[in-house]
Amino acid sequence: MADLVIIGGGIMGLWAAYHAEKAGIDTLLIDRAAPGGGTSNGLLGALMAYMPDQWDEKKQFQFEALVALEQQIRVLEAETGIATGYRRAGRIMPLYNDRQVKTARLREDAAAQNWRIGERRFDWTVIETPPLPGWPGKDENALAYVHETLAAHVFPRGVVAALTAFLRSARHVRIMQASVAGIDVMARRIRLSDGQGVGFGKVIVSAGVEAFSLLQPLWAPEGQPLGRPVKGQAALLQADCDPALPIMFDNGLYVIAHEGGRVAVGSTSEDEFDDAFATDDRLETLIAAARVAIPALQDAPVIERWAGLRPRGVHREPMIGAIEGVPDVVALGGGFKTSFAIAGRLAAHAIALVSDNTPALQELPAIYNPGIYLQRANRKTK
Ligand SMILES: Cc1cc2nc3c(=O)[nH]c(=O)nc-3n(C[C@H](O)[C@H](O)[C@H](O)COP(=O)(O)OP(=O)(O)OC[C@H]3O[C@@H](n4cnc5c(N)ncnc54)[C@H](O)[C@@H]3O)c2cc1C
Structure with missing residues (x-):
């Protein structure tokens, strides 16, 4: 009892x-x-907000949770002496067409209005080139990039x-x-x-x-x-990338630099699957895309492949x-x-x-x- x-x-x-x-x-x-x-x-641990426009109570709740988590994690780390890999490193997202760029620019103002709490403000900015060279590498098809400073990441384990x-x-x-x-x-x-x-x-x-x-x-x-369960696959690569680098998010592809020379790549989203915990060529496709996007990953060895089931409600x-x-x-x-x-x-x-x-x-x-x-x-x- x-x-x-x-x-x-x-x-x-x-x-x-x-x-x-x-x-x-x-x-x-x-x-x-x-x-x-x-x-x-x-392996991933992306902590990302909803889009800053069309604000509602759900977005406000999640925004406040994201901001509060930083302190919550610091307390937990102090209580246990265990590092969680938490970093408010931000996020970078390539934009490939005029419509995406236009929408992203409108969101700059929305973020200025909604991504603020007390003295803290987080930016959503449209930029011509990535803030750090090679993360991601040069892509002739990308017209611009969003760089936002609210996203964080943590090593789930x-x-x-x-x-x-x-x-x-x-x-x-x-x-x-x-x-x-x-x-x-x-x-x-x-x-x-x-x-x-x-x-x-x-x-x-x-x-x-x-x-x-x-x-x-x-x-x-x-x-x-x-x-229902939605299967996801991810991988961990060995590469000496700074964990302060922003999450690279490109149309379902996440690349996240964790502590200890480990870089997570994910994630598939599968409604139908035979083996919930097997990895397959869908993951290999993502790893290949990550190697193209991030030059530092080109020859990086894969140290783990992993799959799990996300709980998705109706x-x-x-x-x-x-x-x-x-x-x-x-x-x-x-x-x-x-x-x-x-x-x-x-x-x-x-x-x-x-x-x-x-x-x-x-x-x-x-x-x-x-x-x-x-x-x-x-x-x-x-
Ligand atoms: C590839 C992939 C990438 C992801 N990336 C991210 C990300 O970047 N950011 C993010 O926030 N989320 C991410 N997620 C989603 C996230 O991992 C899940 O939403 C989260 O782990 C769910 O946590 P949970 O506690 O609800 O379930 P779980 O972690 O599955 O925990 C449920 C627990 O219940 C136990 N259990 C189940 N049934 C029983 C039973 N009958 N009796 C006793 N024990 C039972 C299990 O053993 C398990 O320990 C990702 C998921 C996947 C698969």
Whole structure:
């Protein structure tokens, strides 16, 4: 029995356990493997904002989360002595046609207006040539480039290692290795695959792609999936590139220089796949494109190829909140491509929802509400 059970120790569940420890909540974190071994065990770690125009509450929330993460990570690093590779290095994006350049120029003003908080301001600038030679290299087809200073990156395994180390010396959080088969809300028990059970006061479901199938029987009509896995592949190359270099983002291709002479290249986005964790020629195509774009990667050896499953909800947004009609169960998932940017803040909200003592935080964007998920799922099956 635990006052709080957290199912799944990926980036979402680990941050939830971190905040639970700080709030002094008796917590059991259950993961079928070692925490952090799921999709959060990846290589990229891009922390990028939405476009600065057409501003709304979702963009504002994510912007504030991105800014706040910097300090949150510094605290975590100081608490654990583990470096996460966090850098607010910015982002560079080539533009290939007049329409893209025109739109990008309009966004300069939008960023000046929306990417500001207190004294801090972040720029979105259209420039003729990349700020640093070779990152990316000269491309005759590129008319201009966006250089923005809000984006940051982190080495995913660094964050996961730091959070796990923090929890190893926690006083209120225990970690249990077990596979969860289901949640029995009436009996207030988590059913484990080995037939055993664990009692709970409250439960946070942060099981990545499996959060959808664990929550579905509690709450959504049969046959209505709440989300699906989207496979992604990435690679790590060995090259002596400065981690202060901006993320290079070009039409789905990410190149991110991490500490220690490692450069991450990603990512595919696959709705259909046979083997979730195999890598194939789709990744080789991306690696080849990265070698063309960044001269320093031309002969860089590949030191790891990796694939994982992103949790994508029926819409692209995270799913976070209490579930109507299902007492004491909180969803924390659906982070899809942006979990690392917002997990710390979303998890703080999840803990505020399950705790009587934690002060309520600012409202979450309505679109994150699990009820909206259900409405969308309903609409899709009609
Ligand atoms: C190639 C690729 C590149 C990406 N790049 C980025 C990026 O640059 N920036 C970014 O923010 N995001 C990125 N993502 C997405 C990001 O990795 C995910 O959104 C994030 O890791 C999801 O975290 P999670 O905690 O929800 O799930 P996970 O990390 O998958 O954690 C879920 C945990 O639950 C456990 N679990 C599942 N089912 C059960 C069960 N029944 N019982 C017990 N335990 C269970 C699993 O073992 C796992 O540890 C990328 C993903 C991929 C694949």
